[in-house]
Amino acid sequence: MHISVLALQSGPCNTGYEQRMEELSRDLDSALQQQSADLVVFPELMTVPYKSVTVDDTYFASAESSDGPTYQWLAEKAKFYQTALVGTIFEKTVSREQLYFYNTALIVNKNGEKVGQYRKTHIPKISLPTMRTDETYYFQAGSELPVFDLGAFRLGILICYDRSFPEAARALALQGADVIVIPSASSGLDRSEMWLQECAARARENHVYVIGVNRGGIESILDTDGSEINLHYYGKTCAFHPLGTPLTQALDDQPHQSLRVELDISEVQKTRQQIGFLQTYRPDLYEQYAPASEAELHRQRVRQSPVPRETEPSGFVR
Amino acid sequence: MDRHEICELDISQAMALMKQHQLSPVELTQACLDRIGRLDGKIQAWITVLPEAALAAAREMETMLMRGGPIGPLFGIPFAAKDLFYTAGIRTTGGSQADADFVPHFDATVLIQLKKAGAILLGKTTTTEYAFLGGPPKTRNPWNLNHTPGGSSAGSAAALAASMALFSLGTQTAGSVLRPAAYNGLTGLKATYGRISRHGVIALSWSLDHTGLFAKSAADAALLLTVMAGYDSADPGSADVPVPDFQRALQRDVRGMTVGVPRSFFTDGLDDDLRQHFETALHVFRDLGVHVREVELPASFHDANAAHWLIMRAEAAAYHQDAYEKNPHLFGKSISEAIEIGLRLSSVDYLRAQRIRSIFQKEMNEQLQQVDAWITPSTPTSAPFGISKTGLPIFNTPFTNAGVPAISIPMGMDRGGLPTGLQIIAKAFQEETLFALGHAFQTSTDWHKRRPANL
Structure with missing residues (x-):
């Protein structure tokens, strides 16, 4: 079974919602008018700028529900082009009268129906000399790692930072994912090689196809003091075979490009039979070394700490 | 003097001007309220502001001043209280949805003491939810809005750093006063367990909770503790011990004192800026005639x-x-x-x-007997990036746990333009040592006088 996947390396988001959707439409239309696809994947948070490098409460106003305007747009495009789409939003939802915000991917089939959604599960707060981000200010973490049946194949999704957690990709592979797509909004040119290595590793260790989709170009974010933060997205939209080898050369850092690959889904089973990491996998073994909870560690320390018999609990200084 | 300069006065400066009739209590309170109005949109330090009540109190003070009536030690000084302190008839949320509509019917003991001394409550400031480690408010650090002001007393620290009040109240159960004090370039005090009443303060952990304060200098902190300290039968943890005039300690000669610097833990993995600030601070003490020697951590x-x-x-x-x-x-x-x-x-x-804690308290007090005080950095880093987490209290927790008094005073500015702090720890009920050393340090340095620019 062969499927055709189109990865759209969008540009930076330096505009409002309407113009942004026009941009994304142009990217999508120009690629699909030449040749159809079975699955199209957009980068992370495709409709909004990446504001986690600053603290901006107006950002929350750009959040939308999972059946909001972007879902409607995806549904129309899916029906028109008869292709499945993975689009991404800054999701807002209400539960028990409280608002929650997620970094979410929506999966729409070729009939325009929502197959499901994935909410980013690993939310970074990173402070490196070359890159600082605090997504925890804006997003709650999702609590599930679902897979989605799209007829000919089973799809798993990781969003950006999720890719750095082998356990997450493993959980998708163990549920039978054939393809893992990784929508991202990753900047910092010095990190682009690591991105490729991580995508390749997730493909090889799980014998799945991995498609990494990033933005390209420079995005300007207004900082709290009025200065500009320029995010240089490194692009490098890429595709890897279940053996971990690149299917084609990754894109460079230029915006508005696409990467098209043909995937032979039978290669997934074939690779698994040839190497079989998943058959040799020993979850019971690793379980023994899983870290104890913080509470358990503190409890153990307290239980093991020597206390002479005559010591009374005071809790007061006198 | 313009409004901005008025807000930047410390307590003794403002008191002196008011006594000389060069500044009126109404002018001072109004200047703080104006500043809150202008800045709090971006700092978000306040949950409730009380302009009418504060101005009414200020007008009363003004009348009293004109009549030559008695002038309390905090006459006309506007302040902020963390929204954990009960305020009669005024919403007290604890920073939680669960208490969003809670209105106490009495004032916390410390608020009664402060008001009696003439202080004017401007309003209530933000806290992490119920003063715990997580659940941060949206408050930002006035030195850099992309950084946390720390917690849990986030709003009290940010409000004072942005000169919206002349002092503020916080609480500390792990590191909720000393950490934000360090992150915001302030002097923060956590007195001995039992020294200041906690009656009418929403509890987090009875045997660990301390009422604390933020001030612009060790001298202001000494004045405030003199007003706030004292036995309160309504607080089961309150200590029935005499309260000295802590301001006298400011005159104490520190020459010949010995301070201990723990050999491990408090300097492990410090970033370069903090390490350098700490080394420089130790030199300042040596120059003041203080002996510095290494000490061991208690076994427990x-x-x-x-x-x-x-x-x-x-x-x-x-x-x-x-x-x-x-x-x-x-x-x-x-x-x-x-x-x-x-x-x-x-x-x-x-x-x-x-x-275990009882053993630790005993060991800690024994260690402290060998010197006059301990000195450590107040925090392992300056204020971390982002406001979703409030930084680590690990350098403050041990002394909260032991119930011994500690003060944080500014000791430098790092490369990112953020303040760093120095923590001094004394024996139980020996806060005077903190004020003597802190004030001597602040006489030789001016870090405590820096305020965030471009606000």
Whole structure:
């Protein structure tokens, strides 16, 4: 079974919602008018700028529900082009009268129906000399790692930072994912090689196809003091075979490009039979070394700490 | 003097001007209110501002001043209280949805003492939910809006750093006063356990909770403690000990004093800026004639930290249990997790933790007997990036756990333009040593006089 996947390396988001959707439409239309696809994947948070490098409460106003305007747009495009789409939003939802915000991917089939959604599960707060981000200010973490049946194949999704957690990709592979797509909004040119290595590793260790989709170009974010933060997205939209080898050369850092690959889904089973990491996998073994909870560690320390018999609990200084 | 300069006065400067009739209490309160109005949109330090009540109190002070009536030690000084302190007839939320509409019918003891001394309450400031480690408010650090002001007393620290008040009240159960003081370039004080009343302060953990304060200098802190300290039969943890005039300690000669610097833990993995600031600060003390020597941590130091971790959760669970079980959805993630852990702890684990703590307190006091004070950096880093987490209290927790007094004073500015702090720790009920050393340091340095620019 062969499927055709189109990865759209969008540009930076330096505009409002309407113009942004026009941009994304142009990217999508120009690629699909030449040749159809079975699955199209957009980068992370495709409709909004990446504001986690600053603290901006107006950002929350750009959040939308999972059946909001972007879902409607995806549904129309899916029906028109008869292709499945993975689009991404800054999701807002209400539960028990409280608002929650997620970094979410929506999966729409070729009939325009929502197959499901994935909410980013690993939310970074990173402070490196070359890159600082605090997504925890804006997003709650999702609590599930679902897979989605799209007829000919089973799809798993990781969003950006999720890719750095082998356990997450493993959980998708163990549920039978054939393809893992990784929508991202990753900047910092010095990190682009690591991105490729991580995508390749997730493909090889799980014998799945991995498609990494990033933005390209420079995005300007207004900082709290009025200065500009320029995010240089490194692009490098890429595709890897279940053996971990690149299917084609990754894109460079230029915006508005696409990467098209043909995937032979039978290669997934074939690779698994040839190497079989998943058959040799020993979850019971690793379980023994899983870290104890913080509470358990503190409890153990307290239980093991020597206390002479005559010591009374005071809790007061006198 | 323009409005901005008025807000930047410290307590003794403002008092002197008011006594000379060069500044009126109304002018001072109005200047702070104006500044709150202008800046709080971006700092978000306040939950409730009380312009009418504050101005009415200021007008009363003004009348009294014109009539030549008695002038209290904090006459006409506007301040902020963390929204954990009960205020009669004024909403007190604890930073939680669960208490969003709670209106106490009495004032916390310290508020009564402060008002009696002439201080004017401007309003209530933000806190992490119920003063626990997580559940941060949206408050930003005035030195850099992309950084946390620390917590849990986030709003009190940010409000003072942005000169919206002349002092502010906080509480500390782990590092909730000294850490934000360091992150905001302020002088922060946590007195000995039992020194200041906690009656009418929403509890987090009874045996660890301390009422604390933020000031612009050690001298202001000494004045404030003199007003706030004292036995209160309504607080079961309150200590019935004499209260000295702490301002006298400011005159004390520090020459010949000995301070201990712990050989490990407090300098492990410090970033370069902090290490350098700390070394420079030790030189300042040496130049003042203070002997500096290395000291060992008590044997039970790390076990006691684990004990603190358990005790705080067990007591928080005991305090919040009824409300939590009735309305769990009103409690945020962080405090909910703490309560859940606390509810599952065994009574024997809790009591063993308290026994370990008793050993640690004894050992810590023995160690402190060998010197006049300990000195450490107040925090392992300057204020971290982002406002979703409030930084680590690990350098403050041991001294909260031991119940001994500690002060944080500014000791430098790092490469990112953020302040760093120095922590001084003294024997139980020896706060005078903190003020003597802190004031001497602030006489030789001017870090405590820096204020954020471009606000």
